[in-house]
Amino acid sequence: MPESKPDLDATDRRLIVATQGGLPRVPRPYDAIGGELGIGGDEVIARLQRMLDSGVIRRIGAVPNHYAIGYTANGMSVWDVDDTRIDELGARVGALEFVTHCYRRPRRLPDWPYNLFAMVHSRNREEVAARVAEIAVLLGAACRAHDVLYSTAILKKTGLRIAG
Amino acid sequence: MPEAAALDETDRRLINALQGDFPLVAEPYREVAESLGLSEAELLRRLESLHQRRVLTRFGPMFQIERAGGAFVLAAMKVAEADFERVAAQVNAFPEVAHNYRREHALNMWFVLATATPQGIAETIAAIEAATGLPVFPFPKEREYFVEMKLHA
Numbered sequence: 001m002p003e004s005k006p007d008l009d010a011t012d013r014r015l016i017v018a019t020q021g022g023l024p025r026v027p028r029p030y031d032a033i034g035g036e037l038g039i040g041g042d043e044v045i046a047r048l049q050r051m052l053d054s055g056v057i058r059r060i061g062a063v064p065n066h067y068a069i070g071y072t073a074n075g076m077s078v079w080d081v082d083d084t085r086i087d088e089l090g091a092r093v094g095a096l097e098f099v100t101h102c103y104r105r106p107r108r109l110p111d112w113p114y115n116l117f118a119m120v121h122s123r124n125r126e127e128v129a130a131r132v133a134e135i136a137v138l139l140g141a142a143c144r145a146h147d148v149l150y151s152t153a154i155l156k157k158t159g160l161r162i163a164g
Numbered sequence: 165m166p167e168a169a170a171l172d173e174t175d176r177r178l179i180n181a182l183q184g185d186f187p188l189v190a191e192p193y194r195e196v197a198e199s200l201g202l203s204e205a206e207l208l209r210r211l212e213s214l215h216q217r218r219v220l221t222r223f224g225p226m227f228q229i230e231r232a233g234g235a236f237v238l239a240a241m242k243v244a245e246a247d248f249e250r251v252a253a254q255v256n257a258f259p260e261v262a263h264n265y266r267r268e269h270a271l272n273m274w275f276v277l278a279t280a281t282p283q284g285i286a287e288t289i290a291a292i293e294a295a296t297g298l299p300v301f302p303f304p305k306e307r308e309y310f311v312e313m314k315l316h317a
Binding site: 019022028030031052057058063065067111163 | 188190208219222225228252259260265268279301304
């Protein structure tokens, strides 16, 4: 998304550091954060709203452990797609309702010919395979090869932790 | 392979509701609780339990750190089975490693680095290579077509 970088001041940065680990689970969480930063809860809310509007924050909410909520099959599907068609096709793959992340990334030849990554979460591997087959149909002849890398363990999942 | 947690219907409704837009109001939990027909105390209690059981890995703002001058990069390593635990511990010890997955492939460790500056990525990769003695292959995103981290519970 070609946008100018939003201006963040030192207080915004302190607010990012204070909330990147999560919101406090107390009745007035924004007041609690404001108390740590020496600003009011209203200002915390206004600053978070501004960061949401400018895209610095994607959304505010819960991140489930996908295994725990039943999505025990997680396949990172990777595709070698014709460079002249990847942007058009990548947008269409990303629009599939079962694709949770979709990116174009560089190839690492000769070992890694894939330039399109589409993450598929399902309840079992058969379901992932069926969905990967749908992507294959969509890509058609523009795709030369593909693979699916199933995850077998979450080794870490803490999210962003930048230093203050 | 980890197993699915035991969740009741209320837990599932709560997880689904909380993946949406958490309200930016003075008492947001009360507002969400009311929309679910729960008391605020019950919602907070369940939220705590879901964290303790690691059903929720975090709860709060998801930052798109590139918009704040930082960087996210996916990277992979090829780790021998005998070294896997040691290398996983070494990689996970870096606070810049936001998450890390084991995957079935010759490149069997895939992690995301998040740093406050773009230069931080190269520095962290060099430090991980030095700590583990293994090469790190970065796969920076060239274009994002879609990201939606919501999953129906």
